[in-house]
Amino acid sequence: MTSKELTLAICKVLSDKKGKDIVYIDVEQKTSLCDYFVLVSGNSSTQVKSLAEHVEEQMEKNFDLAPTRLEGVHDGRWAVLDYGDVMLHIFSEDAREFYRLERLWEDGENLTKFND
Numbered sequence: 001m002t003s004k005e006l007t008l009a010i011c012k013v014l015s016d017k018k019g020k021d022i023v024y025i026d027v028e029q030k031t032s033l034c035d036y037f038v039l040v041s042g043n044s045s046t047q048v049k050s051l052a053e054h055v056e057e058q059m060e061k062n063f064d065l066a067p068t069r070l071e072g073v074h075d076g077r078w079a080v081l082d083y084g085d086v087m088l089h090i091f092s093e094d095a096r097e098f099y100r101l102e103r104l105w106e107d108g109e110n111l112t113k114f115n116d
Contacts (some may be wrong), residue, residue, distance in 0.1 A: 001063065003028075003035035003085035010088055011114040013058045014040045019051050019090075023115040025105045035085040037105060041096050045076025051090050052079040059083070 001009075007024050014022050019040040028035040031038060033056040037110045059065040069082040078095045083089040089101060 005088045007036040010038050013055050015116045017054045026110040034087045038088045041091050041093050048076045048090050
């Protein structure tokens with residue numbers, strides 16, 4: 001599975017679970033950390049946790065993939081799931097507005113809004 005295919009699979013799982021404002025950013029030429037960032041918002045800390053758990057479960061079930069690292073899932077403000085070439089950031093709406101990762105990494109051409 002390519003990093004783009006993994007990105008789209010994660011976006012689809014988030015969309016199915018009613019994640020809000022799903023975008024992915026191609027950062028392959030900007031950092032050696034990963035190829036894509038996926039950003040999504042949840043309406044509440046409960047939904048942030050639920051989205052993280054659902055992605056983790058579905059990636060394991062459907063693709064036998066587990067994140068190499070998880071951060072912040074229990075807090076419910078900002079969760080990070082590291083799938084190697086794809087880093088998933090799940091935010092509460094307030095945290096997403098505060099950190100504004102889209103502005104840090106997008107250059108106008110590398111940000112794509114996910115539409116199912």
